Amino acid sequence: MIVGVPKEIKNNENRVAITPAGVATLVHAGHEVLVETEAGIGSGFTNDEYVKEGAKIVQTAKEAWSADMVMKVKEPLAEEFQYFREGLVLFTYLHLAPEPALTKALVEKKVVAIAYETIQHDNGALPLLTPMSEVAGRMSVQIGAQFLEKSKGGKGVLLAGVPGVEAGRVTIVGGGIVGSNAAKIALGMGAKVTLLDINSDRLRQLDEQFQGRIQTLMSNPYNIAKAVKEADLLVGAVLIPGARAPRLVTEAMVKEMEPGSVIVDVAIDQGGSIETIDRITTHSEPTYVKHGVLHYAVANMPGAVARTSTMALTNVTVPYALQIANKGYVKASLESRPLARGINVIEGKVTYKAVAEALGYTYVDVNDILNNGTVAV
Numbered sequence: 001m002i003v004g005v006p007k008e009i010k011n012n013e014n015r016v017a018i019t020p021a022g023v024a025t026l027v028h029a030g031h032e033v034l035v036e037t038e039a040g041i042g043s044g045f046t047n048d049e050y051v052k053e054g055a056k057i058v059q060t061a062k063e064a065w066s067a068d069m070v071m072k073v074k075e076p077l078a079e080e081f082q083y084f085r086e087g088l089v090l091f092t093y094l095h096l097a098p099e100p101a102l103t104k105a106l107v108e109k110k111v112v113a114i115a116y117e118t119i120q121h122d123n124g125a126l127p128l129l130t131p132m133s134e135v136a137g138r139m140s141v142q143i144g145a146q147f148l149e150k151s152k153g154g155k156g157v158l159l160a161g162v163p164g165v166e167a168g169r170v171t172i173v174g175g176g177i178v179g180s181n182a183a184k185i186a187l188g189m190g191a192k193v194t195l196l197d198i199n200s201d202r203l204r205q206l207d208e209q210f211q212g213r214i215q216t217l218m219s220n221p222y223n224i225a226k227a228v229k230e231a232d233l234l235v236g237a238v239l240i241p242g243a244r245a246p247r248l249v250t251e252a253m254v255k256e257m258e259p260g261s262v263i264v265d266v267a268i269d270q271g272g273s274i275e276t277i278d279r280i281t282t283h284s285e286p287t288y289v290k291h292g293v294l295h296y297a298v299a300n301m302p303g304a305v306a307r308t309s310t311m312a313l314t315n316v317t318v319p320y321a322l323q324i325a326n327k328g329y330v331k332a333s334l335e336s337r338p339l340a341r342g343i344n345v346i347e348g349k350v351t352y353k354a355v356a357e358a359l360g361y362t363y364v365d366v367n368d369i370l371n372n373g374t375v376a377v
């Protein structure tokens with residue numbers, strides 16, 4: 001199979017979908033890899049390093065997109081829709097529930113769209129989302145701490161406090177991978193941490209993991225309102241896989257926060273979990289102020305620490321890419337339930353329930369399509 005790797009074009013997206021080590025894996029298995037020139041440079045990988053492992057460097061995005069399977073990091077932007085065509089296998093983060101235009105383009109062009117973020121093990125784990133959630137969770141507190149500084153528009157609170165002065169308060173809504181990693185860093189900085197989740201088993205697990213050093217709370221409107229009001233830094237970290245994020249923090253709750261407090265809504269890639277987040281921000285212009293509170297809503301946070309993130313991401317994506325390249329996506333998906341769950345669009349049908357529900361498409365079970373023998377391979 002020919003695998004194409006275009007350069008990412010989102011604002012400050014420095015990650016790339018494959019490392020030279022990933023190229024070596026695919027080439028050793030007999031596949032051809034086309035890497036757009038300089039695609040790896042933001043992550044510190046030169047064209048020569050890719051060529052050494054057997055990749056062919058192509059000069060244009062069009063050539064990289066001409067491959068049988070395109071591997072990317074972020075969802076395609078409007079200027080990339082022109083490359084969509086029937087039967088193209090697109091393997092990347094997609095986050096379709098809040099992306100009607102992208103979904104429509106994938107449906108109309110009958111792209112086989114496999115989303116990293118919905119590949120899911122039987123136990124519920126999301127193996128291709130986890131490493132980036134680890135990165136973003138850890139970054140969320142580091143970023144929040146910076147924006148709490150007065151010169152950055154914040155209220156001038158040091159999360160660690162100092163002897164004789166209270167530490168800062170961090171509230172985290174959602175205690176999965178992002179939330180637990182945010183808690184770990186916030187605790188390490190010396191902040192007072194409150195974490196809310198709707199899953200009481202998860203709260204038990206986190207209480208055990210952090211040995212009671214964070215305050216866990218059941219997520220409900222009453223507890224959220226109280227914890228948000230007290231927060232210097234609020235981290236949005238909820239997820240219902242594939243679905244638009246629930247707006248758990250209302251505008252009224254944000255109005256109760258002290259001026260100069262900071263919100264980092266990591267869940268922005270699924271549409272955002274805070275009512276006052278009305279736009280996606282970028283690494284170039286990461287925040288805006290509403291009701292006196294700084295809002296940070298960057299949908300590609302790991303792009304800022306691209307070297308670490310690219311390696312962590314490709315560690316988990318390349319084994320799936322190899323299965324697809326070796327067997328074709330039909331056989332690979334029939335043999336791997338986690339991979340089949342990643343297929344969001346195929347043959348012009350939306351095959352991920354939460355996406356179909358969010359955007360008003362008829363949901364079709366992917367197995368019905370894979371099993372009926374009519375899929376072009």
Ligand SMILES: NC(=O)C1=CN([C@@H]2O[C@H](COP(=O)(O)OP(=O)(O)OC[C@H]3O[C@@H](n4cnc5c(N)ncnc54)[C@H](O)[C@@H]3O)[C@@H](O)[C@H]2O)C=CC1
Nearest residue numbers: 132133136174175176177178197198219238239299300301
């Ligand atoms: N902005 C960015 O650059 C990045 C964003 N993300 C996003 O961060 C979000 C969180 O991801 P993960 O932590 O990996 O997901 P996860 O599935 O590990 O955790 C989500 C948690 O939310 C909890 N939850 C669901 N409904 C809730 C409710 N009503 N109240 C409180 N908690 C609730 C779940 O019980 C679960 O523990 C996702 O939208 C993900 O795509 C991840 C990486 C980078």
Ligand SMILES: CC(=O)C(=O)O
Nearest residue numbers: 093132269299300302
């Ligand atoms: C998960 C995601 O959207 C990202 O890493 O950018």
